[in-house]
Amino acid sequence: MMRSPSSRRLAPLLGLLLLLLPATAGxxxxxxxxxxxxxxxxxxxxxxxxxxxDAELPAAGSWQGALRYDLASNYTENSNTHEEILLDGESQRLTLALNRSFAGGWNLGLEIPWVSHRGGSLDSFIEDWHDTFSLPQGGRDTAPKGRLEYRYVRDGVTLLEMTDAAEGLGDVALSCGWQASLETKPTRTALAFGARLKLPTGDSDRLLGSGSTDLALWLAGRAEEESEEGNFAAWFALGGLAMTRGDLLGDQQQPLAAFGRFGLGWSPARFISFKLQLDGNSPLYSDSDLDELGSALVLTMGGSLLLPAQLRLDLGVGEDLAVGASPDVVFHLALSRDF
Known part of the structure; x- marks a missing residue:
């Protein structure tokens, strides 16, 4: 997976910082x-x-740090009598997340993303991936390789056009969580409420942010059961998102949206797990019949490994079940640790 020069410099330094901090079980x-x-x-x-x-928040008095990397390959082209859209390019998001838990079940968090958009370096690989798993190419195999072009035209007016690579700070977010319940016997169960405020710190003209201030509220839950075959877990989240008018297709932007999550996991041994997770959101835009501006549903497949020094490594691949509303494929990597 190709990363931008800045993210290649930042990631090792931040990963080293996670290693040097004293670990706690969490x-x-x-x-x-x-x-x-x-x-x-x-x-x-x-x-x-x-x-x-998260439904289960870190223990009071502890910190949790995470470094997340998402590499998304986009290709979709669609049109109707009023609209045309082309999304062809590659985006990368490197996020540093820090959380601190307090007495009473409270948790505060900060997320700082570094975002880049560029031509697709993985175009040929993604085509082979689709062929291997008998997935539709959707025109990707006939499109120019390595192109960056995001374009949306409505009634003959170009409302979005981006062909130049961009990189920089994304929209910073602050979060707050509260552990509503946590039971350890007979089944480990947890419920938590969360809130997240996203601020317009990224340059919306270069798609590094949306230009809007957004507030998300949600309820998350999980249950984990031990058995002779290993541990099994299920989790969910349901929430809503309120957005001020941003700079990205602002005339069509919805002020409210819903989102949700459901996942299943199996851990045959303490150090490894295999997981499937569905994430979806309602449309972020109105007045469009294009799938690309409609509801999204993403399936992430993969698992986690526990490494020395209490580090957890997450590896996942995301596929768009609602074709066009999310990237063709997203490669997800995350390194996290309590300290």
Missing amino acids: SAANPLAPFTVSNQSPLAAGFGLPAQL
Whole structure:
């Protein structure tokens, strides 16, 4: 996976910082924690859809640090009598997330993303991936290789056009969580409420942010059961997103949206797990019949490994079940630790 020069410099330094901090046992050491993913479409990623929807928060007095990397390959082209859209390019998002837990079940968090958009370096690989798993190419195999072009035209007026690579700080977010319940016997169960405020710190003209201030509220839950075959877990989250008018197709932007998550996992041994997770959101835009501006549903497949020093490594691949509303494929990698 190709990364931008800045992200290649930042990632090792931040990863080393996680290694040097003293570890504590906590939720980061659980291989059955949910994937921290969200819709990475260039028309959605800048909005405040939360990726971290934890039902079990770190113990009071502890910190949790995470370094997340998402590489999304986009290709979709569609039109109707009033609209035309082309999304062809590659986006990368490197996010540093820090959380601190307090007495009473409270948790505060900060997310700082570094975002880039460029031509697709993985075009040939993605075509082979689709062929291997008998997935439709959707025109990708006939499109120019390595192209960056995001374009949306409505009634003959070009409302979005981006062909130049961009890189920089994304929209910073602050979060707050509260552990509503946590039971350890006979089944480990947890419920938590969360809130996240996304601020317009990224340059919306270069699709590094949305230009809007967004507030997300949600409820998350999970249950984990031990058995002779290993541990099994299920988790969910349901929430809503309120957005001020942003700069990205502002005349069509919805002020409200819903989002949700459901996942299943199996951990045959303490150090490894295998997980499937569905993430979806309602349309972020109105007045469009294009799938690309409609509801999204993403399936992330993969698992987690527990490494020395209480580090958890998440590896996942996301596929768009609602074709066009999210990237063709997203490669997700996250390294997290409690300290």
